[in-house]
Amino acid sequence: MRGDRRILGSTATYVVCIVVALIAIGPFLWMLSSSFKEPGDVISLTPHLLPNPFTFDNYVYLVNNGVLPFIRFLGNSAYITVLVIIGRLMVCALGAYGFARLQFRGRDAAFGLLLASLMIPDMLMVLPLYSAYVKAGLIDTHFPLIVPPIVANTFGTFLLRQFFMTIPKEYDEAALVDGASHFRIFVSIILPLSKPALATLAVLTFVNVWNDFFGPLVYLSDVNKFTVPVGLAFFQTQDSTQYGPLMAGATLAIIPTVLVFVFAQKYFTRGISMTGIK
Amino acid sequence: MTSGSLFTRRRLLQSGLGLAAAGVAGTSLAACGGSSSGAPAGWTEVTFSSVGDPTTQKMFKDMIAAAQKESLDEHKIKIVWKPAPGDDWASVMLQFASGTAADLQRIDDDRVYDLATNGKILQLDKMMQDATNGFDLTKYSPTFTTKVAVEGYQFSITPGMSANALYYNKKLFADAGLTAPTSWAEPWSWDDFDAAVKKLTKKSGSRTDTYGLQYAVNTIQATAYGAGDTALYNNQTECGYGKPETQDAIDKQVSYIREGYAPTIDVEYLPLFNAGKLAMTWQAMDISAQISKDVDWDVMPWPKTPLFAMTKNYARTWVIPKTAKDPQAAFLAMKALCGKAASEVMAKAQFAVPALIEVAKSAAFTDHPRPKTANVWAEALGNVAGKPVDVPFPRGPIGTALADSFVEGTNANNLVSGKLATADYLKRGRDAVNAEIKKRGWNGTKGKELLEKGGALADPDLKVAAK
Numbered sequence: 145m146r147g148d149r150r151i152l153g154s155t156a157t158y159v160v161c162i163v164v165a166l167i168a169i170g171p172f173l174w175m176l177s178s179s180f181k182e183p184g185d186v187i188s189l190t191p192h193l194l195p196n197p198f199t200f201d202n203y204v205y206l207v208n209n210g211v212l213p214f215i216r217f218l219g220n221s222a223y224i225t226v227l228v229i230i231g232r233l234m235v236c237a238l239g240a241y242g243f244a245r246l247q248f249r250g251r252d253a254a255f256g257l258l259l260a261s262l263m264i265p266d267m268l269m270v271l272p273l274y275s276a277y278v279k280a281g282l283i284d285t286h287f288p289l290i291v292p293p294i295v296a297n298t299f300g301t302f303l304l305r306q307f308f309m310t311i312p313k314e315y316d317e318a319a320l321v322d323g324a325s326h327f328r329i330f331v332s333i334i335l336p337l338s339k340p341a342l343a344t345l346a347v348l349t350f351v352n353v354w355n356d357f358f359g360p361l362v363y364l365s366d367v368n369k370f371t372v373p374v375g376l377a378f379f380q381t382q383d384s385t386q387y388g389p390l391m392a393g394a395t396l397a398i399i400p401t402v403l404v405f406v407f408a409q410k411y412f413t414r415g416i417s418m419t420g421i422k
Numbered sequence: 423m424t425s426g427s428l429f430t431r432r433r434l435l436q437s438g439l440g441l442a443a444a445g446v447a448g449t450s451l452a453a454c455g456g457s458s459s460g461a462p463a464g465w466t467e468v469t470f471s472s473v474g475d476p477t478t479q480k481m482f483k484d485m486i487a488a489a490q491k492e493s494l495d496e497h498k499i500k501i502v503w504k505p506a507p508g509d510d511w512a513s514v515m516l517q518f519a520s521g522t523a524a525d526l527q528r529i530d531d532d533r534v535y536d537l538a539t540n541g542k543i544l545q546l547d548k549m550m551q552d553a554t555n556g557f558d559l560t561k562y563s564p565t566f567t568t569k570v571a572v573e574g575y576q577f578s579i580t581p582g583m584s585a586n587a588l589y590y591n592k593k594l595f596a597d598a599g600l601t602a603p604t605s606w607a608e609p610w611s612w613d614d615f616d617a618a619v620k621k622l623t624k625k626s627g628s629r630t631d632t633y634g635l636q637y638a639v640n641t642i643q644a645t646a647y648g649a650g651d652t653a654l655y656n657n658q659t660e661c662g663y664g665k666p667e668t669q670d671a672i673d674k675q676v677s678y679i680r681e682g683y684a685p686t687i688d689v690e691y692l693p694l695f696n697a698g699k700l701a702m703t704w705q706a707m708d709i710s711a712q713i714s715k716d717v718d719w720d721v722m723p724w725p726k727t728p729l730f731a732m733t734k735n736y737a738r739t740w741v742i743p744k745t746a747k748d749p750q751a752a753f754l755a756m757k758a759l760c761g762k763a764a765s766e767v768m769a770k771a772q773f774a775v776p777a778l779i780e781v782a783k784s785a786a787f788t789d790h791p792r793p794k795t796a797n798v799w800a801e802a803l804g805n806v807a808g809k810p811v812d813v814p815f816p817r818g819p820i821g822t823a824l825a826d827s828f829v830e831g832t833n834a835n836n837l838v839s840g841k842l843a844t845a846d847y848l849k850r851g852r853d854a855v856n857a858e859i860k861k862r863g864w865n866g867t868k869g870k871e872l873l874e875k876g877g878a879l880a881d882p883d884l885k886v887a888a889k
Contacts, residue, residue: 183712184696184712184714184715184716187690187692187693188693188696188697189693189694189696189697189699205476209476209480210476210480210483211476211479211480211483211505212476212479212505270516271516271519271520274516274520275520278520278521278522283522358512361507361512361513362512362513362516365471365504365506365513365517365524366504367503367504367505370507374507375507377507377508378474378475378476378479378505378507378508379475379476379508380475380508381473381474381475381478381508382473382530383706383708384475384708384709384712386475386476386477389476
């Protein structure tokens with residue numbers, strides 16, 4: 145009797161999980177399917193998942209439309225994302241080490257000030273930053289998309305500082321007794337022990353930078369410098385949407401994110417538990 | 423650390439190599455594709471920017487190439503194309519705010535008024551009337567100087583307009599024994615139209631299998647003007663749409679939704695039209711590319727409602743920011759893009775009706791497999807019996823209030839979803855607009871005062887439209 149109830153319970157759990165999984169995966173399947181459909185087939189009175197006829201035209205149009213170099217957009221997104229990840233890990237880790245391990249006057253006040261900057265809405269900063277970049281001649285370059293996200297990332301510094309605080313200080317003290325410098329402690333003790341936090345920050349940075357639409361939209365005007373999200377926006381206008389190429393582009397754009405998720409799944413979940421940010 | 427460390431030199435090296443490889447791959451991909459081309463030495467560069475999908479952007483590139491060949495190469499002016507993505511004007515507005523907009527910027531016509539009164543764009547009346555470089559306005563449709571004028575002054579040029587008309591399914595018309603009108607000069611009367619809508623609609627009990635008509639809420643403006651009404655009364659000090667004929671005309675139109683002859687606005691019209699389940703749909707020109715090849719379609723005018731048959735066209739328009747590097751070169755580039763060669767590119771793409779009349783009437787625009795009656799689009803820019811076919815809708819703050827109250831937002835949505843009676847719709851809309859007029863102390867001279875206050879009028883005594 146109890147066994148039957150248990151089987152019934154787990155069956156119900158599986159059914160619920162499968163239904164929820166289908167609901168979650170539905171839009172992705174629809175995106176994939178639509179990318180292989182003809183224009184009139186994407187929105188139809190009788191929606192169907194399987195493309196009929198099956199066509200690669202949307203992908204061909206995406207990479208060979210004569211005006212938008214989509215492959216180049218992928219390349220731009222890739223190199224900007226990689227540079228920001230590398231730079232952010234380096235800068236945030238150094239900053240976090242200072243706040244977590246070094247004793248200096250005004251440290252806590254400086255950290256409080258840093259945290260306070262998190263309260264400033266990003267949109268408030270757009271116009272002043274834009275004007276500053278104009279004066280510096282940096283508009284229509286990748287500089288605003290790479291350097292500020294590296295050097296001005298409060299969240300990353302906060303995240304790593306909190307993690308560094310959990311590492312016992314006895315390790316540092318032992319190393320100091322052995323004559324190690326702070327840089328040596330940072331490189332040989334703190335960083336190796338902080339791999340989960342660094343990986344989490346790397347993954348969150350990847351998702352954030354790879355999907356960034358507003359920054360490239362605002363700072364770039366040369367078509368050869370655009371990134372994937374901006375490229376995709378060309379297929380959606382006020383008057384109409386080219387769903388086929390848009391879905392084909394979204395499918396290509398999502399591949400790196402899926403790969404990162406597959407290989408760094410545990411860091412995603414750890415990132416959620418460490419930061420409370422989904 | 424010990425050999426069990428997570429960050430051994432080897433692992434660090436591997437990770438570094440991995441990231442470096444990704445970076446190299448990214449850089450290599452980024453190197454693919456063309457590079458931007460500036461102006462050759464000794465030439466003047468004019469940047470041109472517009473939103474638009476890849477098809478539209480390709481057309482702009484072709485228009486630029488045609489304009490270069492026709493006249494700009496001779497003047498040593500090079501247009502540099504800078505496409506902007508999609509449906510978002512945020513970056514364009516930011517560029518205007520920071521003084522980095524393109525020398526020649528295509529924008530939403532609704533934004534010209536604000537940009538002009540804020541002193542962001544150049545007044546063009548003087549350049550347009552310049553005997554050596556100006557336009558021969560007799561060659562352009564009447565709406566060329568009136569469509570997006572700001573209090574009668576020219577702050578933009580509109581080389582083409584997307585005409586709105588009724589797309590109809592020819593097979594459904596043939597099955598119903600109907601012949602569609604082919605000119606705005608001979609549109610259907612409301613009674614003819616009403617009979618056609620009812621004949622084309624196929625119902626099974628309370629369910630509609632085939633709709634006779636689908637329309638958007640912005641037809642309300644055409645319907646009201648077609649009833650002999652206007653949007654504003656008494657030198658712009660009172661909201662219009664107060665005539666009983668207007669209420670009657672709108673009520674008849676909305677009754678199609680209430681009675682199941684037309685779908686509510688939340689229903690996607692395109693799948694219905696493509697599936698042959700919709701006989702007539704009121705749309706702009708850009709949807710023609712999205713209609714299924716299996717549907718045999720054409721276009722016809724909106725009916726008389728009941729006095730006149732009118733439409734509401736849409737236009738993106740071109741402006742020269744005050745920050746343009748060389749305004750004269752930008753104007754010449756603008757003129758060249760309104761010229762014959764560039765207009766023919768636009769006509770062949772059937773992107774919009776070219777304002778240049780000879781091109782709008784030429785085979786470049788009319789000789790296409792569909793529609794057979796492209797003249798219905800072309801006529802939408804002109805006059806019938808001395809009256810514009812296109813509704814002369816007010817702009818500026820009161821124009822915005824009118825649009826918010828009658829065309830967009832809750833009031834309009836409630837009307838066309840059958841939740842609001844026509845009388846209540848008109849009353850609420852008029853109350854909102856009158857409140858805005860009162861709040862601003864608005865009258866017919868306020869618009870010019872705003873222009874003067876914003877330092878927009880370089881030549882207050884010059885008006886192209888007045889000539």
